[in-house]
Amino acid sequence: MKATYRLTANPAEANALSEMSVLPGIVPGVINDLESIDWAVLEHAYGPGKEVPGWLRGMVSPDPDVRNEAFSNFYGKALHQGSVYSSTVASLPFLFAKADDPATPDRGAVVALLLSIGREVIEAEEIYAVICGPDGEESTIYPDTANLMREHANAFVSYASDPDARVRRAAIEGLGLFLDDAERAVALLRDRLEEESGAAERGLVVRTMADLVLRLPAAAGPVRSWFDALVDNGALDPDTRLAALVHRTRCAPESIDDQTVPKVILLLHEVTPSPQAEEDRPSTGPCTCEAEPEPDSDVPGHIAAAFDDLERHGRVHAPTTSLLVAFHEALGARFDDRAALLIEQLRSPDPGTRYDAIDMARCVITSWRGDHTHLVQLIGDCLQPHDSYISAAAAEALGKLGALAEPAREVLAAYIAEHRPDAWASPHRVQRRAHQQAVVALAGLGDERALPSLLIALDNDTDAWRAVNAVGHLPQAAAELTPRLMRRLADVDHSREWPDVSPTALASVLAALGDPAAVPALTDAFQAAIRHKQWRTAEPLLKALASFGPRAASALDIVRPLTDTGSTDVRTAAAAAVWELERRPGRVVPLLERLLDHHRNFDAIDLAGRIGPPAAPVLPRLRQILNEQAEENARNESNDAAVLNTGNAWTLVHTASALWDIAGDSEADTVVSALLNAWKDNDSTARDVLACLNRMGQAAHPALPRIHTALAQPHRGDDRWSGAVAFDLEIERLCRSLVTRLQDLPEAAPTGEK
Template identity: 60%
Template sequence: MINDSDLDSIDWSSMGHAYGRADDVPTWLRNMVSPDPEVRERAFGKFYSAAHHQGDVYPCTTASLPFLFAMADDPAAPDRASVVELLVSIGSEAAERVDGIWMAPDGTESTAGADSSALIRERGEAFVAYASDPDTLVRGAAIPGLGLFLDDAERAAAVLRDRLKAETGITERLLVIETMADLALRLPAAQAPAQEWLGALADDVTTDPDIRLAALVQRAHCVSQGIDADTVPTAIALLRRITPEPEPVTDPVTDPVTEPVAESGDDEERRGNASGPCTCATEPAPASDVPPHIAAAFADLERHGRAHAPTTRLLITFHAALGGRIADRTALLTEQLRSPDHATRYDAIGMAKSLIGSWRGDHTHLVGLLADCLSTRDAFTTAAAAEALGSLGTGLAEPAREALAAYVAEHRVTHRPDAWASPHPLPRRAHQEAVLALAGLGDERALPGLLTALDTGTDAYRAVNAAGRLPQCAAELAPRLILRLAEADYTREWPVISPPALMSALAKLGDPAAVPALADAVRGAVRHKQTCGAAPALDALASFGTRAAAALDVVRPLADADDVTLRMAAIRALWELERGPEDVVPRLKRVLDEAGHHDTYAVLDVLARVGPPAAPVLPRLRRMVSEATVRHPGDAWILVHGAPALWEIGGEAEADLVVRSLLTAWDANGSTADRVVACLDRMGRSAAPAVPRIQAALAGPGRRDDGDPWGRSADQDEELLRTGRAILARFGLARTEGKGGPTGSAGGWSGPVGRVHGPVRR
């Protein structure tokens, strides 16, 4: 147990953690062994959030290690499994941060990562003892440490082989196999014996199928080159052998549940229908001090981090090992999404979404399987499937359109006509997700749900953005959004319904009846000194162009506002409403003289909208783009805002510099690809020098460019592909479909490539 005198001998105040000085760390360590479970739980939570914040390792974290080991070594200590788990977490994170530098409160540098890693490795043998502890929870927490902290590869592999023989629980046995793979990936000396052992387990027909599947997956995880044509079919066969039969459950519409539910028979009397009131149970009221959209956001985070099937973690590893082998992964997901086990089906939805969102290809089959998961008898799975479909965007989700519409219509009949506002949380969420996905496709069959939201106020914040996707329904939606905007409270920091969201939706609907309400919104936001509300309202007015000219008396005074962001939004609106370059261009030049980077981007975008009448700024603009082209990569965003302005104002005479600057930005920062390709498309045949770069971007199997840390959404990447193909078609280049190699990549481009290198004209 902890020695208090040793604990008090440390100068904790000289150290810090994520939230300040570390004086409170010894209290947390003492409370970790409290006889009160709630005290222990709070102590662990505070240590994780401060002394091990998001995986960080501080000097106080290192100083805590001897005391944590003392707790783990003491059989009488409570929650030893939690202590061992904390040690493993610190050790694994420290190993990844050994080169990191932490600044102490006195400004000195600290090598806490390297110090913690070295200390835990010195105690590596302790994890051998923990991994054979009589307490199953302690063993489960310790097993990963055998792969992380034992530096003798032969010794570690032998211990793991022995543990597999000794363990009887499937969870622990699977963990041993996973740890062997981690060991092989960490220590080169362990690779050959680990792969041989995993291969023998995978091929042994006398071994339990779950162990064989784990060994097969972990071998692929260690050596992806070893994946062959038989790997996935073998995995599917093993998965079928271990898939449990679905358990009978109660009807999810009448009995609230929080986990995936199997399909069950209809029971119209209990379910409720369109002819009478719903009889299903209501959810408990949320805490009065927690806004519903905040509570929903946290519920989403908790839900998305949960796995329901015992094979889920293993299959996620398998998909990662398969990478860009699209055909193999699609075959595996087909098995998962058609599994008789509802938990397996549910967890497969996220994996399918990840595949479609990360890799290019024809995913029609997978989208169809996601659509098959829509069922009025399984609200939990339906919500996840509909959410996944809604995230894919218009093009990719199109094959699911009719299934979404059919589900929404059926649910309104079998449950209640105002299903969006159901008092039962699961059917309500499922219905809402399906309506939102349908609205994302621009389908007016989503309208009844959105009207229910806006009329009743039930989760209306979720309907606002979707409303903007249905301009054909503006006559019904715009008045409701206008009413909500008129009720906006600009004194609240986090309103339930965001005024900027309402403004954006009204702009997308395009109904000029919104202009007076938007002008009033500008006045209200300015009156309450809310630039974050006034600027979006001005942008919304700008979207109406000269149809919003009646609002000029509101816009014009703000074009001289002290706040540069507000002034810039007003100038942008002034141009769109009046189209007077003699007034706007001098204002843009003045903002350019004093603007920071983001305001500079805004100026450049408006200059591009003004076009040739902005010729007086052309020399300065040309100089700015030329200098940024030399200074990249830090100026990539200046380039993708400045080069389009240079093209729109100067035209063909600036084509060479525009293309060079766009390609420079693209190479420096893959996140700029969308803007780059959009400008190249507008340049027509003057974009010829960029053709090889576009060909290379479209040929890759993945949706992420090199140099793009965030990647593009599937919808953004599909738009990039459409625009890029249109540019190449302009030069007579046709896409050739290949048979696909191990990564599933297909073909390239053929055509008179040489001709694009000659003289071109706009």
């Protein structure tokens, strides 16, 4: 059997794969045949695959460090972020040979790698039926490799009954992924549950059975009955019963009723460790964790912290966590049920359960609208002086909630008050992180009680980058903060690509504080960035200067020359700054006419809107941009375009908003229509659309039905990016304001959505 690949632009790679004898007839000595393949014409994520044979040999080394490095390299390069490459596929016969050989060390790790490859191609085969590389070559590598793995499902059947528990554990999931005979797969998994005694393996069998149903609906009837029998079997261990109940809801969410969550909570109580005796509980004294090693001076603090966060957020602290995450996903919009479960989790006597519940609660609060006061308070209750590890997680979660953390304000302040402000620079790693996160969260609420610790940070340079990102919420303390930030800005070495404290962050914070004393420092920094041709930092520094308006007029002589030099972005930022600093349309509108030659120059379009009616000379160009975009959208719809260009929606929003701000009522119908079309095509434009509708007043009345719909939706949208909560709260505020103003107006003729 040979895999078939269609690689029209790389015949050498295609030949190397097609000539490879794939899988049947593998013998233990196949590892010696590695040199029979021309690995140099195959690829991994970072180039030619000539290193792959060394990794495959390293996986069978007697030295565990060599084996670990080999697996790490393969995952990082030949299976980079789940992508499969020609060298990955060429490795399969050798990996299967090693998995089959009882003498192979770490056979479980080999089987787990095979499973990872199979899982990725199974999940991706429908999306990437044909993929194109950078040179235009086409490949059917995902569906071909998925079929290949299915053809060798029997290997996983064998591994799943292997005497080595690590091999069995790695193979069980393959029974649900690669077997296309639903009846056989169900029978094998039922047998595995009876044979396995470990809680982890039994839970994996139950989860795999649910995955099988989701992949092969023909298995649904017998599997759901099996789940019900497991749940009702009081003689069965509670871990397996809990897994069965959770995974039944994944397969049949319509089966969720008023008793489902109470049953889960009861089973959760049974599997949760008993509370510690009073004498065994940790003392409430100061943290006794080891001092943190000095960070690498060549790595900026915010970069090192980001990697620490990634590692920490990948940890699981309780055996029930993966089950509860799956259950919350199955519950979806049943907010009351999810809140009831989270209350139990956050009150659990098991610290691992409480720790993992913090982020689950944060996800619910940031993803779903509603009254989250109780959940926020329970997260706040996790701020305990005797447990800095959980406290740090709670404080970080509260910081991500923004204004929604208000019910925990006093708890945050009390936690910070337990220590001196110099706890910001504590030598104890976990205690330092907990204190810093609590300070940042309190500052995010605009509370000046966070200030003493932030001043310590700015004065002694310990994690100053974190303090800089927080102080912009405390404009009432500008007199104390601005001089410190100015000194930091003056000390920035603009010849360095990545300074520890970004001049961009400093500029943003100084603009937020609004103290005009910062203007000279911003001007000097801007000049330094220009001298070093650091355009990436020059532009935000210029925008910060512009935020001070005429109070920064002293910088005009430096800014004006840039309106006719440098990149389009710099010229646009310079034109905007000239407008803000002196407010003379006659100087700026002629610049705008040139800048608008590129219809996606949103900053220039926005500048035209801020200038307002005096920018009337650019109205024909704005109308042209709007018409061109409408025509492009119509062509896309007529061609049934599969991929939406979200930039099109933003072009509509920016252009229509400027059109309203310049021309007003005469363009009302055109503007409302464009805004509603943009909102329909790209929901992330909602805040900008609503901001313009809010400025339009009564002219926005045709948009009222869409505003009602937006206000009624329970979901906030994507919570993965910073500021998502504030974004949604602003949407809600604008919707309520518009409803109040428009709902009693007489019905207007509807503005059509094209």
